[in-house]
Amino acid sequence: MQLTSPKAVGIFLGVLYGISMRIVIEFSTALKFGSLVTISFMFLVPVAIGYIRVHFEYNENPNLTYRQMIVKAWQPIFIFLLVSIVTLLEGSICVAMALPAFMFFASLGGVLAGFTRRKISQKSNATLLSITLLPLALSPIELNFLHLSKTYEVTNSITINAPINIVWQQLTNVSHIEPQEIPFSLTRFIGVPRPLEANMNASGVGAIRTSTWQKGVVFKEIITDWQPNKQMLYKFEINPDLIPDNALDKHVKLGGEYFSPLNGGYRLSEDKSGNTILALTTKVQDKTNFGVYSRIWGEVIFQDFHHSLLTLMKNRAEKPLAAVISHS
Known part of the structure; x- marks a missing residue:
């Protein structure tokens, strides 16, 4: 040429x-x-x-x-x-x-x-x-x-072969997450940092659950509803100025000018077989003007992220049960 x-x-x-x-x-x-x-x-x-x-x-x-x-x-x-x-x-x-x-x-x-x-x-x-x-x-x-700000919820659930009380224990404090515990996903492929751990300073309404991700990403979840073995709801407290610039692109930075998770939480229920149904919901505010296109990406990213967290909870909750069965 x-x-x-x-x-x-x-x-x-x-x-x-x-x-x-x-x-x-x-x-x-x-x-x-x-x-x-x-x-x-x-x-x-x-x-x-x-x-x-x-x-x-x-x-x-x-x-x-x-x-x-x-x-x-x-x-x-x-x-x-x-x-x-x-x-x-x-x-x-x-x-x-x-x-x-x-x-x-x-x-x-x-x-x-x-x-x-x-x-x-x-x-x-x-x-x-x-x-x-x-x-x-x-x-x-x-x-x-033109201001087309939208708020929407993303919800995913998973069936866990473990009692509700065992699953509940996995939600409050999440010990260090090894790379192999999180399935490979689209979010990781495009560069979104993976979660490392989550720790609570107390229990009950008003407690603070601090989530830590790779690349220095740290944000808080303030507990707004606490019902052991039933649900744990929270609102996000995110200071975008404390998130390193190289961790997330500035146009999709959590809590930033265009894109912010507002609240969310876990709900637990039991199916007819005694398995636990764990559901994770996140409410998101999208302040772009991209309409359906932005909504699609928001759904994809949060569903992908939910899937990773729910899979982690499932594997950790079922692990003790599997060990007991294997030992017996």
Whole structure:
């Protein structure tokens, strides 16, 4: 591929546009002009990147199929996100969450570019300029007037072959968690720190359960409902300033500007066979404008995290019983 070919130009300008928009919007946040956590950046910037990529290659290859437009639009997206990680503009968690949306909307931009060049070729450059400026035009409007904050609950449960009182004992104080006790999961793959332990300073309502994760992440759970062998509910007390910057990407930092767990807890019940049903619920506040897309990621991450914790509780509660059976 020659560096001056339309293909190379489209890729280079697409990447350059993405990085430039990333930097411009980052520095304009303080002026209430833009934000990275907006529809304008998350969805419209990749549309423009895909549009740029296909717009320039069309000069050389006007017979591009729509399938080629869709795939070629991904090329500058991958490079842009890779550069963002290497230069520390973004962390792995944010990139992983953004990638599906970036690919989808870049493809829309690529198809739109191909359609525009075929139908209104005389004004294609003007359309290109409009597409690239659209995020800058809409970002301040969205930031100041569009607020789609949502609160939702995520609940998961697991069946444990152990008495309720044995399971209850696992909830209050969680001793050091070995790496092999937590199943490999999506959250660990994308860089979310894993839990290490949880300790309570007392029992009953008002007690504090302190959770410690990898990378220096520490937060508190204030007990709001305490019914031994039935339920333990709590509200989160998280100071985002005490969470190291390298532990969680700033846009998904617990208790941060955009994303915060509010409360949650464990509930225990017994099935007909005498097994314990352990349910874990977390109530989450999402202050982004991403709507369904953000909700999907929130559900995925918390369900994944719940699964890890519930599996830990199950294995620890069943272990003494298994040892007794084996010994007898």
